[in-house]
Amino acid sequence: MQTMTKNSLTALTLAITLSLGATASLSAAPVHAKPAPSTTANHSATMSAEQQQLLHADTLAQNGREAMSYIVAANQLLTDQHADEARQYLEKAKGLLTEIKSEIDTEKNNPDGLLSIYSQLGIHKEIEVTEPVKQQLQKIYPNVIRGKHKQVVEQLKTVDIELQYSFVDMPVAATLGKVEFALKSLSAKDSQQASQALADAQQGLIQDSIIVNAVDENPAG
Numbered sequence: 001m002q003t004m005t006k007n008s009l010t011a012l013t014l015a016i017t018l019s020l021g022a023t024a025s026l027s028a029a030p031v032h033a034k035p036a037p038s039t040t041a042n043h044s045a046t047m048s049a050e051q052q053q054l055l056h057a058d059t060l061a062q063n064g065r066e067a068m069s070y071i072v073a074a075n076q077l078l079t080d081q082h083a084d085e086a087r088q089y090l091e092k093a094k095g096l097l098t099e100i101k102s103e104i105d106t107e108k109n110n111p112d113g114l115l116s117i118y119s120q121l122g123i124h125k126e127i128e129v130t131e132p133v134k135q136q137l138q139k140i141y142p143n144v145i146r147g148k149h150k151q152v153v154e155q156l157k158t159v160d161i162e163l164q165y166s167f168v169d170m171p172v173a174a175t176l177g178k179v180e181f182a183l184k185s186l187s188a189k190d191s192q193q194a195s196q197a198l199a200d201a202q203q204g205l206i207q208d209s210i211i212v213n214a215v216d217e218n219p220a221g
Contacts, residue, residue, distance in 0.1 A: 054142055057145045057147075060100055060115060061115065061117050061118075061147075064096075064100060064172075066096060068117065068170065068175075068201075070090065070093035071090070071093050071179065071201050072198075072202065073086075073089050074086040074087075074093070074198060075198040075199060075202070077089065078194060078198070079195065083186055083191050083194075086186070086191075087186050090182055090186070090198075091183070093179050094180060097172060097176040097179060100172050101173055104173075112171070113173050114169040114172070114206065115172050116169050116170075117168055117170050118167060118168035119147075119165070119168075120165075120166045121137070122163065122164035122166065123161070123162075123164075124161075124162060127161055127162070133161065136155075136158065140152055140155045140156065147169060149165075149208070152165060153165060156212040157212055159213070160213065161213060162211065162212070162213045162214055162215045164209060164210065165209070165212060166207075167207070167208060168205050168207050169205070170205055170206075171206065174204055175201050178198065178200055178204070179198075181194075182194040182195075182198050182201075185197060
């Protein structure tokens with residue numbers, strides 16, 4: 001997959017056309033996006049097996065984003081010399097990541113242990129998103145939620161308009177390892193080493209932005 005950027009593209013998230021919950025940005029403050037348990041249970045009871053799988057995948061993505069927001073916040077707290085508060089955030093991040101890892105480890109088709117925590121679709125602002133296009137994009141929704149990026153790109157090629165697909169994946173085991181190392185460093189009163197581990201965790205996120213059906217704006221001749 002070729003990584004490209006194009007300034008003329010404006011962000012049109014999949015949430016607009018597909019009601020996706022997987023589009024979110026990482027912030028410096030913890031993110032809490034979990035629905036009430038009773039609401040989730042009632043909703044799940046009326047869903048098909050595939051819909052329940054997609055809801056579960058989206059919940060994992062939300063938990064991944066929440067864990068990363070704790071990591072970002074903890075690192076900022078260490079910068080501000082608030083080690084005790086940072087430790088509390090890291091314990092929460094560790095708990096979330098441990099749960100996520102236990103589920104990721106059981107997935108047969110995910111040998112790299114990656115969790116897709118962010119996805120976004122960009123479309124030229126002058127392109128009208130017609131109903132047929134919306135229907136095509138909706139068919140891609142399951143693979144977006146599941147983080148199957150290669151399949152998403154192949155499906156986007158059939159939409160027949162220029163698109164930019166962006167995503168962020170988290171290597172769960174590596175991220176958990178960095179958090180655990182940071183906690184051990186804090187126990188040893190080494191805030192600098194802990195902060196470096198958290199910075200490494202953020203740098204370890206896998207990011208890509210792919211142009212599909214690119215149009216040559218300056219054709220020869």
